[in-house]
Amino acid sequence: MNTPIIDFVNEYRNSEMIRLHMPGHKGAAFLGREDKYGVLDAFSFDITEIEGADNLYHPEGIIAESEKNATALWGSGKTVYSTEGSSQCIKTMLYLALLHNKRIYGEGFSNRVLAGRNAHGAFMHGAALLDLDVEWIWPDKKSDGMCSCPVTAESLKRMLNGCTKLPMAVYITTPDYLGGNVDVESLAKVCHEAGTLLLVDNAHGAYFKFLPKEYKNYRHPLELGADMCCDSAHKTLPALTGAAYLHFSKNVPVDLTENVKAGMALFGSTSPSYLILESLDFCNKYIYEDYREKLADFCKKSDELKRKITKMGFSVCESDPLKITLAVKGDDGFTGDDLSDELRKNGAEVEFSDIDHVVLMITPENGDEIFSKLEVIFKKIGDSVIFSRKEQDNLCSRKKENGSLHIPERVLSIREAFLADGEYVDIESGRGRICASYSLSCPPAIPIIMPGEKVDEEVFLTLKRYNIKKIRCVSENKWS
Ligand SMILES: Cc1ncc(COP(=O)(O)O)c(C=O)c1O
Known part of the structure; x- marks a missing residue:
């Protein structure tokens, strides 16, 4: 029997990609010890509620x-x-x-x-x-x-x-x-x-x-x-x-x-x-020991990197210090997904990208060396990718103004929609029907549509823009 999950993760570990995504430990080992094959043995730490191990839902020990x-x-x-x-x-x-x-x-x-x-x-x-x-x-x-x-x-x-x-x-x-x-x-x-x-x-x-x-x-x-x-x-x-x-x-x-x-x-x-x-x-x-100092130092370096990337012509949006959020022209130009592909080609895997944005998540566990590595990578991408610097001007705020908020009609409660008989259909066939699940551009984006709401024309066009191909709808025989 093959082991597709282990194989994928092993390949990723060995690739030494810079992890600009969750989880915050970035693959550093805080738990476990190496077994005789040099593999980290976390299994011996995996126990259950044996005598003395307490109980999460009735904790006394x-x-x-x-x-x-x-x-x-x-x-x-x-x-x-x-x-x-x-x-x-x-x-x-x-x-x-x-x-x-x-x-x-x-x-x-x-x-x-x-x-x-x-x-x-x-x-x-x-x-x-x-x-x-x-x-x-x-x-x-x-x-x-x-x-x-x-x-x-x-x-x-x-x-x-x-x-x-x-x-x-x-x-x-x-x-x-x-x-x-x-x-x-x-x-x-x-x-x-x-x-x-x-x-x-x-x-x-x-x-x-x-x-x-x-x-x-x-x-x-x-x-x-x-x-x-x-x-x-x-x-x-x-x-x-x-x-x-x-x-x-x-x-x-x-x-x-x-x-x-x-x-x-x-x-x-x-x-x-x-x-x-x-x-x-x-x-x-970890927090009790020297996390505050480590975090303060790392955030300063993260701020400095954001300033440098901005100077290179990228649009770095205001965000909390452990995120680097970039706005990209999108639609008819260079998209966030394009930028994320470029970063991947250069050895860095991001947390999220869509048409308009790329989000990198960093923590002190990435180590200070990521700052110089990312500076080199962004410089290389900025030099090679054809996108007009002028287009990047005020992009973060322009993206805000572009946001088109549309309030779809609610037909069923969230519970009724989740518990109704439903089916996955192409979004074309979902037009005019009631959504039975939610469709997101990214978690926790403002969902384009919520369970129980109607897929009207504007919802349909937004789903298309975000390249959503299928939607779960309430079965028609139940609610027509
Ligand atoms: C804003 C927000 N809330 C809640 C969650 C769920 O968190 P967890 O994955 O820890 O269950 C997520 C996960 O991405 C999230 O982005």
Whole structure:
């Protein structure tokens, strides 16, 4: 029998490509030891809930102790581990907010959540499983292409004032996939004045807590007033894929933290990975030792590289320091996918590209040598690729203005759409039908269409632009 996955990964390891993508450990070994063949032996670290190994969903021993260490590092009211990413934490946050609302309002509870439209798929899954009534918060004007959703305090206040019943929570995704941020502090004030909870998907911002003060636009959501937030450790810290944190503010009602393990168990496997738990445990030590200094130094170098690439004529958009986001002319010119191909040819694999953007994700585990390597690579690409420097002028802001936001008609709830009989069809055949799943240009882009919404002409054209070929639609015999 062949081993296609191992073969692929082995080839990638041996290629020594620069990893400008997740996970944050960049392939450096923090776990395991070499076996007799010189292969890293992580298997001997993979155990289950044997005597003394504690239980993630009823922790009283070593896991409780390690979670306490994480709580101290983040200065939270409580921090718990997830071995199934921020995805598990997002569903749990929604579950906890719903339970809390039921506790306060009894039969008159609200299952409504106001959510920034750039929500990740895990939010949709949570909304479907918990049968939530989602009202989208759209950007005030135009968005950054399809990848961000700058929710403002004013628009949130307006929406909350317009609600006949207070929603159970407000849900925001920040930083977004391009490294853009919203003003969590103002949003938290609006939520708390209204009497609702603010939940933040901070999957990409675990490291914000440890940034130097000068990065004042990139502070951790808990410090800015969020009630609960999730951080994917595996995206920006040296943890295994799947490792994440669910944090609670010190001010949250006690039932939220009391019910957290029940919620995490509801959405997780009964066999959580000890390898992932060990990598989270390791992260505590790693952060405690000299991470702040390492990060500060690395971010300075990253800023310097961004300045150099900008001088070469590339459009580097404002982003959090561990992302390098480039805007590219797109459509009839040089696309983000073209730039990502050029980078690959030169030995660097990126996190994401589409028509308009390329996103690189870096961490101190890449080592300082990536800065000189990337400088050489960008210089080479800039010299050889035919794209007009003039076209690059103000491209980041022009891309924002280009963003065409279109609000499709909702026909079914998210739950009804996910649970309806559905089929994959070519997008041509999907015109006019109801979407049964979501289509993204990139996670967590502003989805072009959400489950339960109608594929109208504008949606169809946008799907085409993003080269989406198939779409899952609700079967016609059910809902015609
Ligand atoms: C903004 C955002 N939220 C949530 C997730 C899910 O995180 P995880 O992969 O840790 O489950 C992702 C994953 O890419 C994401 O980009």
